[in-house]
Amino acid sequence: MFLYIKQEYPEIANQGLVYMDVWPIGYPMLAVYHPNMMAQFIQENSLPKFWAMSQVEFKGFTGGQDLVNLDGLEWKKARSLFNPGFSAKNLLSLVPDMIEEVLIFRERLRKVATTGEVIKLEDYTTNITVDIVGRAVLGTRLQTQVKPNHLMETMKSQVGLIYFGLDLPKQLNLILPLKNWIYNRMIRNELAPYILNTAQNYEKIEGPKTIVALALKEYINEVQDYTARENIPSEFVERVIKHIKIFMFAGHDTTATVLAYIYYMLSKHPDKAAKIRAEHDEVLGTDPTAAASLIRADPTLLNKLPYTMAVLKETLRLFPPVGGSIRQSPPGHFLTHPETGVRYPTYGFMMHSSAATVLRDPEYWPDADSFIPERFTTRDESDPLHPVKNTWRPFEMGPRNCIGQELVFVEVRLILALTVREFEVEETYPADAPSWMGFKAYQITHPEVVSTAHPKDGLPVRVKSRSQGD
Template structure:
């Protein structure tokens, strides 16, 4: 037999080592889960096979639904197919290698234990998703003294009083979107609502943070939004088959680094500009300018052209602003789309909302339900070695906590009678979403500026697939990191004759 070349021997050795590592890891994970389940009598799915864990059971359930259904719907689907799970309030799932073993929790009081009473750090599985994007310097993923410092620095900018001062700027960006929708109504073409929604929400969050209108909607911006979207498209949220191609792409890291550098460089220049023009800035204070205020207060002197900004401060500011831009355009746009979706599905509610706009320009009774509709024992349960998942979507569809949880009932928010800790669209506790007030203000403003004059008409086909009764179910998209409405929510826009005009 001919001897193998040295490179072949090395390749065989590496493959053997890799295979052995996978087998060892596989065995270790399954053994750990079995051991913990037996020791603590954990609530689990029935009879998981040793080799596949809960993957087969979850696979059989998800196979009943469209292949693009997003993974965050899995707990809701499990509750539907295993009704007894809904009463447990918690379930442990062994899904390695697609994700770490995790504990999915939908009992509000149990969730409060690790988010409000004793906040736990983000699991490494979540941290590794964003490490290439922000270096874990952002307030979403950092912890300890660093998190406390930067949360305090950005809190003033996200306070309701400051957000209200920024509303005139937001209106300017919203008017650009309104002009686009008016043109879509004239053209009569079907549009992907989410595409333009992400653009307007990005323009608004950039305006709020940096105080500049970069023109994402008009195409003037060629750096911040495009580079952010291309960088996000290279992040790997899990190890499922839908993201395997992204993970195995040999150019993924280089593309991510290149686009991340473009984004970071552009944001760095914007921060420099704010820093050195800080004393001369007019108008309302932006989120970043108020953070600069705190930085200068701590530093004890004012900047000038010969005084460079602290590189450490600059680095953390850049990474936090990147996360603000990602979070501030992504989920806000998705929520806005579902606002129009449910209003279209419930014309009676839409008419009430229009009347309310005509009277008082408020949607306070309506907005939370967009999240709601689309969102015990003394036993001690372990958390070490498990990823804790507060499954807010499942909480918000649970009849134990909500009257008619699948019904669209905005008036439920007028009574003040809700289960404690159950509404968690922005999470609760010290690590709750810092942009809560900004997002709600933004949604109210965009609705006020559109629903009275426009009809947003869904363009899904009658035979399109549904998940949990919705054709606009949340899907996994190859170029996105989070869940998005199917097909970007295709709609037609029509101008309406206002009865009050």
């Protein structure tokens, strides 16, 4: 929406921001377009999240008591609790567990490649990312690729109750609080045993530690009571469950869409697909079937795939699942345009760092609508393709950047390393299907998964096997 407003009213938007009164659909808004003005309230002075996120939008889902919505000291404590689990080093240690799930994904692709049936690619990428998040966060096999999973089905049903704008059927639904209470109880009953079992058996866990296990370690170190493992307070369990819910929801949903879009974009750009496959041949050997064993033995091989990372970053630039961060300002707060020096008041507005707009802005990205992964491989700052400071922000920036971005980097590189040489996809949209911004697989708001962008119709494709050497 903000991108089209900028295109429609360039004389206003080129001042760096746009004020909008969208009542009764939403709150008075301030869309910020200049990356260095975004930095003023996201990075240099990280302002609190907009009040309605915790008190209205996520109130039923987590009570606003999660890492996305908390502020101040409570947020700092939560972030420090989970930082160790989301570190690059720890996530690489979990790669052997992730590989088990990716091999199931690969078998599913082989099966549909043999039958030639049309699938919704997003369904397949969603299931694999759910299973990887289950391994990384909880240390359990959710097996959503094999059979329906009660935890995720319940969570999906509850996510469908969230609303971010004018939605009278939800806002006037008197049984909505009851539904949220029931779902919260069901999800708690599913998750609490994982937390308590991890706490009580922490010393017995061999090898890599999950995100929850490391959070419990941080908690036990914090309270300096090593008998706490046997008696974790129920308030702490409740707190961890709320964080896990946001990790499970945000961690699979956004990764699934970007993974689907990567396969889609590689199908549209055979030259880029050839480059990523050549990189995999060089780093992992020319036998794709041996890649899993090699990576299991040395997960750091994933760090030697710069072009694969560039493909991921360029896909996120074109199809960011989240449009930006939403903040609120104190009275007397201003944003200053760095070139003109003009100061703009912000108090009383929902401030939006319009990341999805700056990611497609031709002022910062030459040939902005084209898929050019090479933007992220050049180290020469004088190269026109080199990303401008503060402009690549699909995970946002500053102290409140997405804690899960390292997990995205690890799992997407792993999945591509084990599949992209063996398969390619072919979109199966009808010939007369509408295009938007040059693609039939344009991003939409899904009525059941309301908070992030998804590919139209789940991205229908046929999966094709590639003969070796193609």
